[in-house]
Amino acid sequence: MAMFGGAYNTIAFDAAQCDGCGDCMTACATVKTGTVDKTRSRIQIVDSADDGFELALCRQCGDPKCVTVCPAGALTKDGASGVIDWNAAKCVDCLLCTVGCAYAGIALDAGSGHVAKCDTCDGAPACVPACPHGALKYITTSRIYNEVGDWEDLFAPGLAGCQGCNTELLMRHTLRRVGPDTVLATPPGCVPGMGSVGFNGTTGTKVPVFHPLLTNTAAMLAGIKRQYKRVGREVNALAIAGDGGASDVGFQSLSGAAERNEQMLFMVVDNEGYMNTGMQRSSCTPYGAWTSTTPVGQGSGGMPSQGKTQDAKNLPLIMVNHRCEYVATASTAYMEDLYDKLDRALEASKRGFAYLHVYSPCTTGWRFPTNQNMEVARKAVETNFVMLWEYNPRDGLQFTRPVDDPLPVTDYLKAMGRFRHLSPDQISHIQSKVVENLAFVKQMAHRQSA
Amino acid sequence: MEQTKYLVVGSSHAALEAVTAIRMHDATGSLTLLTRDPHLPYSPTVLPYVVSGRSAPDGIFLRDEKFFADQGVQLKRGTALKALHTERNAAELADGSEIAYEKILLATGASPAIPPIPGIDTVSYHVLRTLDDATRLNAAIKQSKQAVVLGAGLVGMHAAENLVKVGAGVTVVEMAKQLTDGYFDAIAAGLIEKAFTDNGARILTGSRVVKLAPSAASFGTPATPATPGVTLTLESGATLEADLLLVATGVKPNMDYLVGSPVEHDRGILVSDTMQSSVANVWSAGDCAQAKGFFTDDKVMNAILPDAAEQGRIAGMAMAGDSGLKKYPGGVPLNTYHFFGRHAISVGSSKVPEGAEVLTRFDEVSGRYLKAIFKNGCLLGIYGVNEFFDGGVMCQLILRRIDLSPVKERFLAEPMTVGREIMSKTWR
Ligand SMILES: Cc1cc2nc3c(=O)[nH]c(=O)nc-3n(C[C@H](O)[C@H](O)[C@H](O)COP(=O)(O)OP(=O)(O)OC[C@H]3O[C@@H](n4cnc5c(N)ncnc54)[C@H](O)[C@@H]3O)c2cc1C
Ligand code: SF4
Numbered sequence: 001m002a003m004f005g006g007a008y009n010t011i012a013f014d015a016a017q018c019d020g021c022g023d024c025m026t027a028c029a030t031v032k033t034g035t036v037d038k039t040r041s042r043i044q045i046v047d048s049a050d051d052g053f054e055l056a057l058c059r060q061c062g063d064p065k066c067v068t069v070c071p072a073g074a075l076t077k078d079g080a081s082g083v084i085d086w087n088a089a090k091c092v093d094c095l096l097c098t099v100g101c102a103y104a105g106i107a108l109d110a111g112s113g114h115v116a117k118c119d120t121c122d123g124a125p126a127c128v129p130a131c132p133h134g135a136l137k138y139i140t141t142s143r144i145y146n147e148v149g150d151w152e153d154l155f156a157p158g159l160a161g162c163q164g165c166n167t168e169l170l171m172r173h174t175l176r177r178v179g180p181d182t183v184l185a186t187p188p189g190c191v192p193g194m195g196s197v198g199f200n201g202t203t204g205t206k207v208p209v210f211h212p213l214l215t216n217t218a219a220m221l222a223g224i225k226r227q228y229k230r231v232g233r234e235v236n237a238l239a240i241a242g243d244g245g246a247s248d249v250g251f252q253s254l255s256g257a258a259e260r261n262e263q264m265l266f267m268v269v270d271n272e273g274y275m276n277t278g279m280q281r282s283s284c285t286p287y288g289a290w291t292s293t294t295p296v297g298q299g300s301g302g303m304p305s306q307g308k309t310q311d312a313k314n315l316p317l318i319m320v321n322h323r324c325e326y327v328a329t330a331s332t333a334y335m336e337d338l339y340d341k342l343d344r345a346l347e348a349s350k351r352g353f354a355y356l357h358v359y360s361p362c363t364t365g366w367r368f369p370t371n372q373n374m375e376v377a378r379k380a381v382e383t384n385f386v387m388l389w390e391y392n393p394r395d396g397l398q399f400t401r402p403v404d405d406p407l408p409v410t411d412y413l414k415a416m417g418r419f420r421h422l423s424p425d426q427i428s429h430i431q432s433k434v435v436e437n438l439a440f441v442k443q444m445a446h447r448q449s450a
Numbered sequence: 451m452e453q454t455k456y457l458v459v460g461s462s463h464a465a466l467e468a469v470t471a472i473r474m475h476d477a478t479g480s481l482t483l484l485t486r487d488p489h490l491p492y493s494p495t496v497l498p499y500v501v502s503g504r505s506a507p508d509g510i511f512l513r514d515e516k517f518f519a520d521q522g523v524q525l526k527r528g529t530a531l532k533a534l535h536t537e538r539n540a541a542e543l544a545d546g547s548e549i550a551y552e553k554i555l556l557a558t559g560a561s562p563a564i565p566p567i568p569g570i571d572t573v574s575y576h577v578l579r580t581l582d583d584a585t586r587l588n589a590a591i592k593q594s595k596q597a598v599v600l601g602a603g604l605v606g607m608h609a610a611e612n613l614v615k616v617g618a619g620v621t622v623v624e625m626a627k628q629l630t631d632g633y634f635d636a637i638a639a640g641l642i643e644k645a646f647t648d649n650g651a652r653i654l655t656g657s658r659v660v661k662l663a664p665s666a667a668s669f670g671t672p673a674t675p676a677t678p679g680v681t682l683t684l685e686s687g688a689t690l691e692a693d694l695l696l697v698a699t700g701v702k703p704n705m706d707y708l709v710g711s712p713v714e715h716d717r718g719i720l721v722s723d724t725m726q727s728s729v730a731n732v733w734s735a736g737d738c739a740q741a742k743g744f745f746t747d748d749k750v751m752n753a754i755l756p757d758a759a760e761q762g763r764i765a766g767m768a769m770a771g772d773s774g775l776k777k778y779p780g781g782v783p784l785n786t787y788h789f790f791g792r793h794a795i796s797v798g799s800s801k802v803p804e805g806a807e808v809l810t811r812f813d814e815v816s817g818r819y820l821k822a823i824f825k826n827g828c829l830l831g832i833y834g835v836n837e838f839f840d841g842g843v844m845c846q847l848i849l850r851r852i853d854l855s856p857v858k859e860r861f862l863a864e865p866m867t868v869g870r871e872i873m874s875k876t877w878r
């Protein structure tokens with residue numbers, strides 16, 4: 001019986017990247033049958049008559065029908081790997097499993113006369129590296145969830161976020177990782193709005209939490225950390241602030257704490273505006289974006305209003321120029337990357353100032369369907385609209401997820417409503433800014449590591 | 451009196467799926483599994499392979515003791531349900547003791563139906579439904595020189611193949627005009643029959659046995675003592691001698707324990723589309739249940755393994771109050787059959803309703819045969835011999851009533867590829 005609650009690695013197929021070359025099938029057939037007969041491959045790419053390519057591959061279901069209908073006990077779900085194993089010695093070739101599976105994930109291999117299915121090659125699927133177009137990926141993020149799942153969740157259940165918001169995920173993951181010996185500062189913004197500071201005299205966290213002003217978060221947290229040090233107690237000082245609280249009115253105290261190299265981890269959840277108070281612009285709002293204070297419409301004095309007219313401030317790069325112990329950008333669409341950075345930021349915060357800037361799409365303020373958060377976050381990275389990198393004074397700045405073949409920025413802009421009104425001129429301005437920002441960060445990466 | 455929240459009767463596919471479904475939703479409620487079989491759970495479907503010797507009898511179990519211990523399930527083997535007292539929610543066992551339940555699942559499956567042929571009680575014969583039947587038959591076929599199989603359904607044909615392979619002379623006697631009637635059509639049955647006759651079996655379709663009697667002939671070998679044979683008399687007056695007789699003329703549901711209970715039953719235990727019987731706290735699933743068919747609103751017997759598992763799961767979810775429960779869509783016949791290295795697959799209705807269109811393709815040289823039945827563009831049934839397609843995908847095409855008119859020609863030419871293409875586009 002399957003182990004429930006665990007997450008597993010999986011082979012993902014991106015049909016848009018596939019050109020039907022069949023190299024994955026050749027690789028599979030070679031490894032599994034010693035032939036190059038594609039019909040014997042366990043991954044089957046199907047050339048669709050009208051357009052594109054389709055996939056038939058075992059999904060390693062959590063509730064596998066092939067296992068339930070096998071009369072011989074020849075199929076079992078491996079609770080550790082998630083893979084459904086086929087036992088040749090027990091199989092009686094009855095083919096019932098092929099009737100049970102609705103996804104053509106187990107089928108008759110005419111060459112052997114037995115059924116055959118994907119076993120992910122024991123965690124190193126041969127098909128994935130064989131694909132010359134990157135259409136197949138082996139997703140291994142699951143190990144994070146399995147590891148993290150055992151750590152204590154330090155937020156109260158039932159945070160009151162907007163539907164589809166990724167901030168709850170971020171908060172819970174972060175505090176789990178940083179752990180119980182933590183003092184948390186959450187200045188006004190979505191994070192306390194969701195309940196970090198609690199209700200009715202109880203906190204929303206299982207660690208001490210306080211609610212500083214927008215302006216003094218880093219200063220207050222620095223003082224608290226120093227007092228703990230004075231009394232000889234080791235605690236992690238953690239701030240989770242919004243972009244408004246960090247890049248606008250909070251910037252002075254943030255910059256001061258960074259300059260003094262205070263020992264803390266300052267996380268910014270950048271949703272590019274004051275989203276919990278009615279979606280006003282911030283200095284992190286990108287050019288052209290609609291907000292309630294950069295509206296779209298007639299405008300006044302014959303000047304139509306077309307969203308924000310200034311470019312966003314690049315706060316993480318400004319933080320690099322404080323030469324902090326650690327600075328990084330991250331995205332919840334890339335959890336492995338985020339976790340690596342969280343580990344390094346936490347480590348750095350024991351020595352000095354660590355800054356983690358997380359791009360956080362806002363379903364409500366950016367206007368996209370609530371099931372699209374991760375997709376929007378991913379598109380931001382895939383178009384180079386935002387870049388994932390990290391910096392420390394010894395190694396300089398390095399890209400952690402370089403995107404060599406970026407999608408056009410319109411792929412990102414189209415994914416949400418706040419850019420719907422853009423004129424071609426505005427779009428080309430944004431695209432040119434993407435190119436310019438990339439060149440700028442690349443130059444820094446180059447210079448620093450040289 | 452012993453008490454349990456869930457009492458599951460039977461230990462085969464329907465029962466095991468119900469246990470999983472209950473435990474998915476209710477990890478701790480007391481659960482007792484009761485079966486009259488003395489062994490750990492196994493599938494009747496695997497038994498032909500125990501008979502042939504391909505599967506070791508101790509290698510076929512679907513769960514072990516540890517599974518039940520880990521799941522907090524009390525397993526009672528070798529204990530039959532004798533009577534059901536629904537008015538006080540109590541199950542009476544063969545030894546006279548009682549178990550009080552809050553909810554009970556009757557997943558007692560079926561047993562071989564023994565035809566009322568004159569003289570049948572005077573001869574010894576085999577049936578195949580339990581592991582003990584299979585080990586007996588396994589020993590017997592090794593001795594057999596000339597065997598008769600009554601009934602040319604899948605159980606009978608499997609056994610006949612096993613007998614042919616150990617070198618026995620085999621005659622299959624079937625009342626219907628063709629073998630595997632109800633599963634495969636005349637052309638497919640012809641292909642199957644030819645495989646058997648090519649391998650030396652004799653197939654007597656359209657024949658009825660009118661009398662059975664102990665045989666005067668002795669079938670002993672020097673190594674083994676003489677076994678009493680059987681003389682079969684056919685309607686035509688011809689007689690057959692057999693040293694081994696297998697009766698495989700169909701099954702009847704196990705529901706004797708309902709005598710005197712108000713649980714409604716007809717050919718099987720009548721259940722709703724959440725597998726509930728006519729009486730509160732009583733569910734039924736699998737070969738003993740009579741549930742809605744997919745192609746008809748009438749309640750039907752669809753005694754196949756995938757349906758037993760599906761019904762068991764639905765019953766378990768309903769019993770545990772799982773809100774994720776989806777109603778039973780109705781039984782779709784599904785069969786796979788392997789014979790002499792070839793295979794036959796049937797999915798869906800074998801009946802051709804009015805206005806339906808039948809498309810076939812047959813290559814006599816390779817023995818590849820395909821038949822598909824459509825109505826209003828939707829697939830009703832598909833049958834193949836030596837033509838592999840994904841039965842599970844075909845079943846979804848039927849259940850989802852997907853209009854295949856735009857791709858019908860391609861579908862008939864390449865059912866596997868086109869089925870996969872539609873699957874990937876529609877429900878992947
Ligand atoms: C030889 C053979 C080959 C088959 N091949 C196929 C095939 O290829 N494909 C296919 O789909 N199906 C096949 N079947 C049918 C398939 O095995 C059944 O549909 C399936 O096993 C039904 O499962 P079930 O749980 O409803 O009942 P069963 O498997 O019949 O199990 C019933 C259970 O209830 C127990 N029980 C019965 N009465 C009592 C009682 N009074 N008290 C306590 N316990 C009781 C029994 O011990 C058993 O554990 C085959 C069957 C046989 C016999
Ligand atoms: S073909 Fe083998 S694996 Fe598939 S159901 Fe039959 S026995 Fe099990």
